[in-house]
Amino acid sequence: MTQIGIYGSAGRMGQAIARAIEEAGASVAGGVDAGGDPSALAKTADVLVDFSVPSALVGNLGAAVAAGKPIVIGATGLGPDDHQTIDDAARHVAVLQTGNTSLGVTLLAALVRQAAERLGADWDIELVEMHHRHKVDAPSGTALLLGQAAAAGRGVDLASVSDSGRDGITGKREPGHIGFAALRGGSVAGDHMVIFAGEGERIELGHRAESREIFARGAVKAALWLADKPAGRYRMEDVLGL
């Protein structure tokens, strides 16, 4: 039976993942939260999942590499340095990083990329997301993932066209920019809408998570898939065969 270790185990996702592990017929190797030792868990688990906080990433990845264990990184709010750390770790162990482990969002990203590829640059792309009142990062990891899919469809680098902080006298919309808006409130598990706004018409491609169980099931599926993979950086598309 595959033993899955959880970084961020007492959190909303950590608890949902523990339930999903039991449902999948695997077992929980243990959990670590703030102040805990990531190394002991890495030694006992077959595979690890990290749904904690970005500041724990270096320690969690270091523990996974030292123990030679694959790891799924689901925590969001990651910056360029974090992605470099993930690339470095992926030279030693299998690492799958994604802002969203659901089947629906993984498919949506492919549709967004295709739409961005086919629609001309005169179609403005805007992303709107809404999450529960406890979420601490914005834009969401999913919004960034979808923005990256749109940018890839257009053959541009998201960092050079991203527009996420409109407030006050912003001036006109920059042609080619990809805009982000983040709403927070209540218990919303995660809503994302990608809007392609043309002259006189709009296309809206979206996803609504009805509970975080979909993320938890996807995370466990990814962990079980990753458990026997060689070193490298993997994506949810690889797990789902999309």
Ligand SMILES: NC(=O)C1=CN([C@@H]2O[C@H](COP(=O)(O)OP(=O)(O)OC[C@H]3O[C@@H](n4cnc5c(N)ncnc54)[C@H](OP(=O)(O)O)[C@@H]3O)[C@@H](O)[C@H]2O)C=CC1
């Ligand atoms: N990729 C995906 O599909 C999804 C990703 N997420 C992401 O997962 C992350 C967690 O979300 P959520 O469960 O709602 O958040 P929570 O705040 O409920 O949980 C985070 C957990 O991490 C713990 N933690 C804090 N510091 C450390 C540390 N150094 N080492 C290990 N654990 C630590 C916290 O412990 P304490 O409370 O003691 O500080 C807490 O138990 C977020 O980044 C969120 O965006 C969420 C849903 C889906």
Ligand SMILES: O=C(O)C1=N[C@H](C(=O)O)C[C@H](O)C1
């Ligand atoms: O914090 C959350 O809850 C979620 N975080 C992820 C994100 O930042 O996109 C995934 C999902 O939307 C829920």
